Amino acid sequence: MGQPLIQLNDLTKYFNISKTKSLHAVDGVTLTINEGETIGVVGESGCGKSTLGRTVIKLHEPTSGQIIYQGEDITNYKKSEMRKIRTDLQMIFQDPYSSINPRMCVQDLIAEPLIVNKVCKDKIEIYDKVSDLMDTVGLAQRLTGAYPHELDGGRRQRIGVARALALNPKFIVCDEPVSALDVSIQAQILNLLMDLQDERHLTYMFITHNMSVVKHISNEILVMYMGKCVEKCSSAELFKNPIHPYTKALLAAIPIPSIESRGKKNEPIKGEVTSPINPKPGCRFANRCPLATDECRGQDIPFEEISPDHYVACCKVKKEQ
């Protein structure tokens, strides 16, 4: 077990839509991320997982709560103060087609973070570093002068990885880094990320909606539903022993590429995600939940440790235990 690198205490991010309405994107997330580990964040679109990732590295200002990085409270850091630790906290973005500037060539794209943060003495050092980085992420040297439109999605995502690595970060938020890629390329990038983690002792927050990818890469998994944490435990435990009804439904919904499991499927859960604008108190999953009763509505459900290191927010489950 590594040392805690980042701790979140009751982190909340609301977006104000109008004077009376606010969108509760992330609601009371408490989390410890240990050094050298990967925490997977899963959930459906709009559940606040990307907002969480962005808030952790302060690309969004949190509404309330605390972010503690290496023992220091960075919640109220000003921009200039942030800049000093920004090199440690990086992000890989979801869409390799829109997250890189189409008018810059590969070399300039990778050099950009080095130039902005003034970490190199001169041009020679910069371009040496760029070519090292290209080797690290598996981009051929002949692509130095290529523009993004000449490259496929997998290679573009490698540029995104190289840019994130350029400043030797400690912590990288990977926001759906493989969801825009084909399966065979997806596997290449996942292997790359895992190799880099071993080599450089990186810590990842891996945001995805793909359960099989998250199982593969994470030590610990956080399941989110409409801004709230519903379950958190180790990766193996989550797949062996899911407790929250939403986690169960999510796992049951994955199409499995083998024919043995055909026809054994449970009924998919009914209904859809409701609006996260001014949500009512109580369990947000209640109106889709097969176990829901009046008890679930009206009062907030605590996120409690049910067994060692296994946290669940569901009042039904506690009763059974």
Added chain:
Amino acid sequence: MSEPLLKVKDLEVIYKTDLETVQAVNKISFELNKGETLGLVGETGAGKTTTALAILRLLPERNARVLGGSIEFDGHSIFDITEKEMQKIRGEKISMIFQDPMTALNPVMTVGDQIAESLILHNLEGRSRDQIEKRVEEVLELVGIPASRKKEYPHQFSGGMKQRVVIAMALACNPLLLISDEPTTALDVTIQAQVLSMMTELKEKLGTAMIMITHDLGIIAETCDNVGVIYAGEIIEYGTLDDIFTGEHHHPYTVGLFGSIPNIEKDEPRLHPIEGLMPDPTALPDGCNFSPRCPHCMDICKEVNPDILVNGTHKIKCHLFDDVEGFAATEKEAE
């Protein structure tokens, strides 16, 4: 076995631009019986969607050319009939579900009107306006949308609901064949599970044949009877679900495709992806298209494009199986 509903033979499609020629589909052949589901899997750019568009004769006229091959639907060749006759087939006998429900619907028409559109165009039974409205309500209920929502516009529906509307449009005329082009890619997993189980149910209820185009092997395992694996415009492996998922012999690309997905039921420390990238369809390699990436590549693979080898229901296009017992090159006789 029933008479094949759709017979595609040696289909070849290219896209031509001033500078280059993209070989999108290279001699694809398959058959589909009534009520069956065929899954086509492959990566982006493998030619899955082009095949589907060719069946509907919806290829962009400006730059797409069908070089050869034939498509027979319900006993008639679709390349020999006039555009007018084709219009009668489209929507009525073959309909298509498009990938992105957000863009497939007209934002300024109510969903009811959009479903009614195909019913009005293909009004064989001489339905009156009231009867059409009734049918619209029927299909909406069929896909699990309350009929009272037919006067609403697409923006009032969520992604999963919109895809249901698109499916309702496709099913309105009771088509014989439904082509679904990545119907659930834009949806969340729990919604995807809802839509897939609904589609399987409807298919059984209405006896519609279906071509399911997807890149997700999990979806194939859940919905299809037969599977074709497409790589660089060719079907490199074809067979029943058993052949592909449990059979002993596989094309190296199929093996790579399975090795690339993290398996949720097994623990594997590392994935086994296919090295390299898909060949540029404007300059396909000599010999086997997969040879540059293939871990078992032999000398012959770089020179001769392999024949399709048949073993019962299982077909593989690979030199590795040239001498394997049970596989024989019977496809040649047709030429």
